[in-house]
Amino acid sequence: MKGEAMKRYVFAFIFVVLFLLVAVLxxxxxxxxxxxxxxxxxxxPVIGANVIIIEKQIGASTNDKGRFMIINIPPGTYEVxxxxxxxxxxxxxxxxxxxxLTTTLNFELKSTDTHIKGITVRAKQKLVEADxxxxxxxxxxxxxxxxPVQSIQEIVAVTAGAVGSGENLHIRGGRANEVVYTVDGMSVSNPVDNAFGMQLDMDAVGDMSIQTGGFTAEFGNAQSAIINLVTKSGGPQYSGKFEVSSDHVFDEGNNEDKVKFALGGPIIPAxxxxxxxxxxxxxxxxxxxTDGRYKDYYKLEKDNPLFEPLGQLSYFGFGDSLHYFNQINSIDDGREKVWLFDVGDRYVNNYQANFKTKFQVSPTVKLTAAVRGDRETNLPFSYLNRLSLRYMNHWTTEHNQLALTWDHTLSPKIFYTIRASRFETNxxxxxxxxxxWYFEPQNTDWNNPTWIENPDQNNFGVHTPGTQVNEVVKYLDQFNNPQSIPFFSNPGTNAGNFWKDQTITYTLRSDFTYQINEIHQAKTGLEIKFNEI
Structure with missing residues (x-):
């Protein structure tokens, strides 16, 4: 029995040591x-003075040197x-x-024998942060x-050392997938390629830090940069916004519209x-x-020289099949025009939502829960396939995250945080x-006509299987001169690409912080990750 008890003590000791030594992201x-x-x-020094953050009702007392420190403060602007x-x-x-970071704030108090009204001073922002x-x-x-930015990547793009934009953002010469992204302390990078896996509207971001060098030991798996986002959780006052923007009210634009809504405040208003x-x-x-800058090329307009001959060939040569000509112009079926706006999906559609709630259990304990997600559908334009875009590559990308955080301040110098999250990408x-349907032989064994480039000098024609002569379609320019036509894929051609990719990451992490003194801090943590790919 003593041997078994000793083994349990040794196991517990090893676990504690590992917990204190592991440094993770x-x-x-x-x-x-x-x-x-x-x-x-x-x-x-004024000994025993009280320093409090008014909005949070947390604070500390000064020591025998008149110094104070308040830890574990949510980012923001406060009165102290x-x-x-x-x-x-x-x-x-x-x-x-x-x-x-540590914000340094010094007070000078005036001694008085009678009670007089306090004074208010506006803090000055330091030009250089010492820590x-x-x-x-x-x-x-x-x-x-x-x-003037619309996304997180655009903010990062204007940082010194950043080159490129969007998903092709390179920082200090590193690859795009060498940047680590975190939201509320939890990674939202795709475990397969380490790309940024969550689209988050800028209205949801409260604070953001961009580290491009000099990473401390606590950050792992970061080679190029660390983008750390903290989202808003509301406050004691209600605030919100409703915004509608469009690029085609006075001119044609890209047929792009955007609607934003935000609301935050107390759940119990009393x-x-x-x-x-x-x-x-x-x-x-x-x-x-949005329909993008190529919106005019997704359909074949009547003023296009190919419109009439292609329509005739579609009906008489192809018949009432998958290749029927009208399918070229049916790519935007389902839309309805309401005043100046199209109601229904366009060639690129993006949806984002974010909800976060905070409950202050006690002055030292806080519980936070968040659920957020995004969905984007995209039908890219291809000039080669402009007559068969309906059956080309249709992309759908979805991300969602569920996150819980338990934050506990044990003393004026010690606090710990426990986080759990589930992050999914589809x-x-x-x-x-x-x-x-595609892999059924009867659906894909088409008697495909073949578009032939320059079958007769500067003309362009269609060869139908079983015939000996190409049907020539003359393509005339604005001066009625014959011109050669670039090669296009057959109307109704199916790309035949199918891909489903799902990754789910479960994360459980605990962080422990001890503020030794005004300068030195000790930090450790443990992270457990499980990926389903």
Whole structure:
């Protein structure tokens, strides 16, 4: 029995040691506030002064050197108050707390024998952050409002060292898949190719940090950059937006429309500001539809020289089959015109939604839950297949994430966080028909006519199997001169591409942070991941 008990103790000891030593991918989602409180006349430290963040009702007391530190603060802009019996209270506004950084704030209190009203001071933003040891850029929600950007990738693209755009973004010479993306501390990179796997509207982003060098030991699997996003969770006051934009009200544009909606605030509106801030939510949704810059080439207009001869050949040569000419112009079936806008899917459609709620269980315990997702359908344009786009590559990409966070501050110097998430990616490629239908011989054994380039000098024709002579279609330019026609795939040609890709990542992680003093911090954690691919 003693041997068994000893084995259990050894196992428990090894587990604790591993827990404390493992360094994993860990993106911080909070910041710190530190500083000193002194007497304005003598310069001596004010011992036992209270420093509180008014909006969060959390704070700390100064030590024998007049120093204080408040840890585990959600990023944002706050009012901070310092007071002590016998001194005039001082409140500093516009104090910004950034991700994984320490904001320094010093107070000077004036001694007084009578109670007088406190004073308010506006904080100044430091030009240089002393605790940034690598290349890092902090972007706040206020900064995002001032930037002419529509996506996270566009913000990263204007960072020093970034080249390219969208999915082809390279930072400091690294590959696009060498960038690690995290949302609320959890990775949203695809486990197959490490690409950014979540489209998130900028309205949902509260703060963002971009690290392009000097990564600390806590960050693993990052070679080029770390993009860390913290989403909004609402506050004690209701706020929201409704936005509609279009590029074709006064001119043709790309037939692009976008609708945005956002709402955040307290779930229980009654009570004081502090009580309303205990249980909050934030929801936003976006829909975007566009036909793109090639929209005029998806259909064959009547003024196209191929319209009439192709229509005749489709009817008499192809018959009432999959190749029927009208199918070329039926690619946008299902749309209805309502005033200036098309109702229904277009060639590229994007939908995004995000919901996050926060519950302050106690002054030291916070529970956060979030569910978010996006869906995009895309029918890319191909000039070679412009007469058969209906049965070319149809892409559908979906991402969704469910995340839970338990945050517990044990003492003014110690806190831990437990996170769990499920992140799923689905990619579907088809050619506009059901896969099982396509592999039925009777559906794919077509008597295909063949489009032939330049069968008779500068003309273009169609060869139908079983015939000896090509039917020549003359293609005349605007000056009525014969011209050769570029080669196109047959109308009704099916790409025959089918691809279904699903990845699900389950993650459980715990982080433990100990603030040793004003300068040094110890951090460790454990992460368990399971991928279904």
């Amino acid at each position: 860990n993106a911080g989602t909070t910041g710190k506030l530190a500083g000193r409180v002194t007497d304005v006349d003598s310069g001596e 108050k310092a007071f002590r019996l016998g001194y005039q209270a001082v409140t500093i506004t516009n104090v910004k707390i950034n991700l994984d 940034i040891t690598g290349s890092e850029k902090i972007v706040t929600a206020e900064d995002i409002k001032q930037m 009570g004081s500001q502090h009580q309303r801030d205990r249980f909050t939510f934030y929801f936003n949704a976006t829909g975007a539809w 990619i579907d490629l088809n050619s506009g028909v059901d896969r099982d």
